Amino acid sequence: MKTIKRDRIQFIDLATQQSLIKSDLERRLGAVLAHGKYIMGPEVVDLEKALCSFSGAKHCISCANGTDALLLSLMALGVGANDAVFVPAFTFAGTAEMIPHVNATPVFVDIDPLTFNIDIGSLQRSIEHSIKLGLNPKAIIPVDLFGLPADYENIQNIAAQFDMKIISDSAQGFGSKYKDRRSGTFGDISTTSFFPAKPLGCYGDGGAVFTEDEAWADTLRSIRVHGKGANKYDNIRLGLNSRLDTIQAAILLCKLAIFENEIDLRQRNARFYTSRLEGFIAVPTVPANRHSAWAQFTLRAPSGPLRQEICSELNRQGVPTNIYYPATLNELPVFKDYPVDPHGVPESKKAADTVFSLPSGPYIERDDIEFICDIVLSQMEAVQ
Numbered sequence: 238m239k240t241i242k243r244d245r246i247q248f249i250d251l252a253t254q255q256s257l258i259k260s261d262l263e264r265r266l267g268a269v270l271a272h273g274k275y276i277m278g279p280e281v282v283d284l285e286k287a288l289c290s291f292s293g294a295k296h297c298i299s300c301a302n303g304t305d306a307l308l309l310s311l312m313a314l315g316v317g318a319n320d321a322v323f324v325p326a327f328t329f330a331g332t333a334e335m336i337p338h339v340n341a342t343p344v345f346v347d348i349d350p351l352t353f354n355i356d357i358g359s360l361q362r363s364i365e366h367s368i369k370l371g372l373n374p375k376a377i378i379p380v381d382l383f384g385l386p387a388d389y390e391n392i393q394n395i396a397a398q399f400d401m402k403i404i405s406d407s408a409q410g411f412g413s414k415y416k417d418r419r420s421g422t423f424g425d426i427s428t429t430s431f432f433p434a435k436p437l438g439c440y441g442d443g444g445a446v447f448t449e450d451e452a453w454a455d456t457l458r459s460i461r462v463h464g465k466g467a468n469k470y471d472n473i474r475l476g477l478n479s480r481l482d483t484i485q486a487a488i489l490l491c492k493l494a495i496f497e498n499e500i501d502l503r504q505r506n507a508r509f510y511t512s513r514l515e516g517f518i519a520v521p522t523v524p525a526n527r528h529s530a531w532a533q534f535t536l537r538a539p540s541g542p543l544r545q546e547i548c549s550e551l552n553r554q555g556v557p558t559n560i561y562y563p564a565t566l567n568e569l570p571v572f573k574d575y576p577v578d579p580h581g582v583p584e585s586k587k588a589a590d591t592v593f594s595l596p597s598g599p600y601i602e603r604d605d606i607e608f609i610c611d612i613v614l615s616q617m618e619a620v621q
């Protein structure tokens with residue numbers, strides 16, 4: 238049932254999705270306008286329940302955005318001064334940004350070159366390094382980058398060894414699977430974002446925190462509303478104003494209804510891309526027992542200059558591309574003074590220099606994938 242004809246390829250096609258849920262959107266948004274409970278309305282409660290049953294998580298606490306979801310988590314775990322929090326150097330700035338806001342120290346860890354996820358050897362080295370610096374290793378924030386779950390089993394072993402907590406940044410990973418677990422259950426606390434371009438996105442900012450732990454869930458609910466106690470005017474801790482709008486919850490309920498199918502379509506499209514490109518350029522690696530949510534389909538060019546050439550040719554022919562991410566976090570002005578793996582983060586740097594992402598998502602057409610692959614392949618042939 239396709240109603241929108243595109244004359245150029247979108248990086249992420251949100252219009253086709255909207256055409257599929259239009260009547261449901263109108264019905265649900267109409268209901269919010271009719272009841273008028275714009276803050277913490279019934280749709281927020283319904284969405285949190287629906288996200289729990291989708292993910293298998295026990296508690297879901299929706300919030301204002303994915304960055305706040307990380308701040309809420311750090312606050313609920315009591316992360317503070319003198320604590321070290323370990324993050325990959327190759328991720329969105331939002332992963333690390335909230336750590337200094339709670340007076341803790343981000344420590345930048347290298348990535349595994351095949352999965353783009355946090356590297357276990359580098360994590361171990363960085364923890365030992367932080368102890369030598371006099372810091373207390375407190376938490377690890379693995380990132381399910383581009384939708385692919387991190388190596389949670391090995392991360393869990395290291396966390397246990399140093400009595401650390403895991404906050405899973407699954408902003409890009411909602412809908413992904415690690416063994417028989419779904420995103421939302423990967424860490425002690427897991428977070429996600431509903432920014433429009435994420436796998437499950439709303440029409441504005443939104444986020445959520447997931448946990449199995451009742452006490453943390455209560456603390457998170459309190460922090461979300463100004464550190465409330467028994468009621469909103471009984472403030473028992475410093476909190477935030479970080480609620481998800483009722484209108485955004487209504488939109489997410491419509492999108493969640495088709496999300497399972499969208500994940501299947503994302504898998505199918507990624508498989509198609511991979512089958513056309515494999516052997517000619519470095520395609521994404523998905524280890525056994527992991528299912529990506531395919532937030533992005535990201536390739537690695539043989540070099541920085543070749544990335545530039547391939548992207549220019551794609552753009553010239555009307556194909557949008559993006560670079561996630563052009564710099565490692567530790568080289569950004571805001572983070573340059575924080576500790577890094579003593580061996581450096583060479584794989585993060587290499588990724589920042591060579592990666593580029595292609596148009597993807599559930600609704601990209603097979604013909605468009607063919608067209609894009611033909612351009613990439615002809616560019617690769619030209620350099621052989």
Ligand SMILES: *Cc1c(COP(=O)(O)O)cnc(C)c1O
Pocket residue numbers: 302303304305328329331332380406408409430431432442443444
């Ligand atoms: C998008 C994103 C965030 C932040 O989410 P917002 O909702 O935009 O605040 C954090 N971490 C990662 C890895 C992201 O991709």
